[in-house]
Amino acid sequence: MFKTLYQKLQNPDVIPVEHTSIHNIINHFAEVNEGYQVLYAILELVHPALHEDAVLLPLKSIDCQDDIHLYAHKFDSWLRYETYANWLYSTREQVNCFIRELSPTFAPAVSRIRRLLDTWQPYDNNTPNALQLKQLPNTIE
Numbered sequence: 001m002f003k004t005l006y007q008k009l010q011n012p013d014v015i016p017v018e019h020t021s022i023h024n025i026i027n028h029f030a031e032v033n034e035g036y037q038v039l040y041a042i043l044e045l046v047h048p049a050l051h052e053d054a055v056l057l058p059l060k061s062i063d064c065q066d067d068i069h070l071y072a073h074k075f076d077s078w079l080r081y082e083t084y085a086n087w088l089y090s091t092r093e094q095v096n097c098f099i100r101e102l103s104p105t106f107a108p109a110v111s112r113i114r115r116l117l118d119t120w121q122p123y124d125n126n127t128p129n130a131l132q133l134k135q136l137p138n139t140i141e
Helices: 002-010 020-028 035-046 068-084 091-100 104-119 136-140
Strands: none
Touching: 002 020, 002 035, 020 035, 068 091, 068 136, 091 104, 104 136
16 A cells, blocks of 8 residues: 555656655655655655644734734644643633733723732632633733
8 A cells, every 4th residue: 555655646647746745755765665755755855743843833813813812822822832742731820821912902801801910829720710811802802
């Protein structure tokens, strides 16, 4: 199967010749004729989870045209990636990361959230409803 996959990936109808970096990967595995290794090497080019030393920073709200709900969705994806990479954040750290990347458009909401954070005791395990990550976009809105 792995040889058949390799032969298929070598076909210029599958991967056009103008994709030289991918063809270099295919040629690198020509001796072993191993299609699965080729696929993995190609995925390593584009998939951040396959890079052991990848450092992904959270995106900024301005990258989402200040759409707070889209930003929250992408921030949640970033947190999930960080969890897979064994970087765990406390709820307080998550909120701080979330508001740190908000544009100045949200300055009044950020100051309100900071006041809520000040009243939330660090040793309290119950997150205030307005500061829960799922509620944060609505709190900011």
